[in-house]
Amino acid sequence: MITMAGKAVRKWWALFVLPTFAAFIIGFVVPFIMGIYLSFTKFSTVTNSRWVGLRNYRGVFSDPEFVNALWRTIAFAIITTIIVNVFGFAIAYFLTKSIRGSSLFRSVFFMPNLIGGIILGYIWLLLINGVLAKWGRSITFSGTYGFWGIVILVSWQQIGYMMIIYIAGLQSLPGDVLEAAAVDGASKTQTLFKVTLPLMMPSITVCTFLTVTNGFKLFDQNLALTNGAPGNTSELLALNIYRTFYGRIGFEGVGQAKAVVFFLIVGAIVLIQNRLTTSKEVAA
Amino acid sequence: MNDKVKHGWLWTLLFTVISIVWIFPLFLVLLNSFKDKTYITVNAFSIPFKKTFVGFTNYINGIEQTNLLASFVWTVVITVGSVVLILICTSMCAWWIVRVGNASAKTLYILFLFNMIVPFQMVMFTLSKISDMLGLNTPWGLWIIYLGFGAGLSVFIFTGVIKSIPQELEESAMIDGASVPRIFFQIVVPIMRPSIISVAILQTMWIWNDFLLPYLTLDMSKYKTMPIAIQYLRGGYGSVDMGAMMGCLVLAIIPIVVFYLICQKYIIKGVMAGAVKG
Known part of the structure; x- marks a missing residue:
């Protein structure tokens, strides 16, 4: 069934849809389809590709650097998700109470989130190397240093962002339920764990998945802070893909296959989140 | 509470x-x-x-070594141009999708949703080759690339908003003889204003700070954005001039702080709108 307005609007597709659609074809659809195709070929430019079947994909999983980076990225995503959400929630919880100056504190916590990844990387390079200089070391001393350096950086960056989402969630909690808990004599801790947290599950789901996907996609901070050094021991997945493309000659096909695997991982995470949020909404 | x-x-x-x-x-x-x-x-x-x-001294060295002022201008050109183009084109596209609502509109919408879950690494190599081939390796070429690659989120947010706008207003204007573009720009756009501001903030934050997309698509001998200029300080080998680096970092952070102080209210709203992004 189409409305009267719909009929009139439909004729105007060339003005309303075509500009976005044309750019979308150039900027997304064609590169995406070509990307899938090239992952099954050997190539150095787009025009000289030769079909090799699944050889690139075998190359992906027989590359120890990739497998290491994959595990490192999973560990990184889990650790940052826990840190960012626990602290983000805790700060939001206290800053929604009537504490003097809480709006100023919110602004301060949110601030780092506006700064780009490359700049953040160099800010923390200064701070971390400044501290490590006391022991005559630097962040590239070992992969562990680099890993935890990125964890600290990303926590600093994202806690404020998640705090904002949690504050909005906390402020829209139904007041009568919380009052009822207080009238029934529930303690502050009981109310928090038995009433507030269950009611906050939608926000928690959103924030958890945001941090997980951000963790998987992290690139700029990794590049600026350590660039994977020493060796490739602090390299996360996105950086590994980038360096396969642009750091090793003859590995473009493997790089593209890695990118496809990367896309499938990120896509799967998003689909799981979608399933979870929709089922929650039905239950509520 | x-x-x-x-x-x-x-x-x-x-x-x-x-x-x-x-x-x-x-x-x-x-x-x-x-x-x-x-x-x-x-x-x-x-x-x-x-x-x-x-x-x-560090500031002067930093500006000289990176040509930071030119980078600042290019970053402004790229960000403002892309954001304006994205706002105009995707809001029109979203309105068309919602009001027409037929099979092709729905297919288009699903394609845009799909765009939101694809990480940039998936298309980075092919996109940079295509932009070279089509001569889009300039700041204004980048407007088109950002419109294409960034369309998903904007269309998604705008369609959500437009679905909640009642159609009666537009229909009565149509009976009064107003043309379709006029209805969109004079009736629909004012109602969409808050969401347009949110999308503008979100896209500004993304494009201003973006590193890899402009790095791979722009002609590096002519144009560098600020994140790229700062990354270039590191160079290939050898040590970084930490003095110049510090100067550049401060100069890069100042516009962000100013922007934050002016639009804080809108930024928080924009973040909330963007939280839907997976």
Whole structure:
């Protein structure tokens, strides 16, 4: 069934849809389809590709650097998700109470989130190397240093962002339920764990998945802070893909296959989140 | 749920301390930007005094080595152009999708949703080759690329908003003989205003700070954005001039802080709108 307005609007597709659609074809659809195709070929430019079947994909999983980076990225995503959400929630919880100056504190916590990844990387390079200089070391001393350096950086960056989402969630909690808990004599801790947290599950789901996907996609901070050094021991997945493309000659096909695997991982995470949020909404 | 907390001033004190710790990294960069470059990493926490204080030398060096002022201008050109183009084109597209609502509109919408979950690494190689082939390796070419690659999120947010706008207003204007573009720009756009601001903020934050997309698509011999200029300071091998780096970092952070102070209210709203992004 189409409305009267719909009929009139439909004729105007060339003005309303075509500009976005044309750019979308150039900027997304064609590169995406070509990307899938090239992952099954050997190539150095787009025009000289030769079909090799699944050889690139075998190359992906027989590359120890990739497998290491994959595990490192999973560990990184889990650790940052826990840190960012626990602290983000805790700060939001206290800053929604009537504490003097809480709006100023919110602004301060949110601030780092506006700064780009490359700049953040160099800010923390200064701070971390400044501290490590006391022991005559630097962040590239070992992969562990680099890993935890990125964890600290990303926590600093994202806690404020998640705090904002949690504050909005906390402020829209139904007041009568919380009052009822207080009238029934529930303690502050009981109310928090038995009433507030269950009611906050939608926000928690959103924030958890945001941090997980951000963790998987992290690139700029990794590049600026350590660039994977020493060796490739602090390299996360996105950086590994980038360096396969642009750091090793003859590995473009493997790089593209890695990118496809990367896309499938990120896509799967998003689909799981979608399933979870929709089922929650039905239950509520 | 504005319950009073016990010992309110203690909490204020605690959060004041945490806030100071929180902005300390930024303060440290500012402090070191006035220090001689040989003292920066070894003595990051000392206050610059007579021997180590160098005034604005680091800033001058930084600007000279990176051509930071030109980069600033290119970043502004790229960001403003892309955001304006994205706002106009995707809001029109979203309105068409919702009001027409037939099979092709729905297919288009699903394609845009799909775009949101694809990480940039998936298309980075092919996109950079295509942009070279089509001559889109200029700041204005990048407007088109950002419109294409960034369309998903904007269309998604706008369609959500437009679905909640009642159609009767548009229909009565149509009966009065108003043309379709006029209805969109004079009736629909004013109603969409809050969401347009949110999308503008979200896209500005993304494009201003973006590194890899412009790095791979722009012609590096002519145009560099600020993140790229700063990354270039690191160079291929050898050590970084930490003095110039500190100067550049401060200069890159200042516009962001100014932007934040002016549009804080809208930025928070934009973040909320963007939280739907997976």
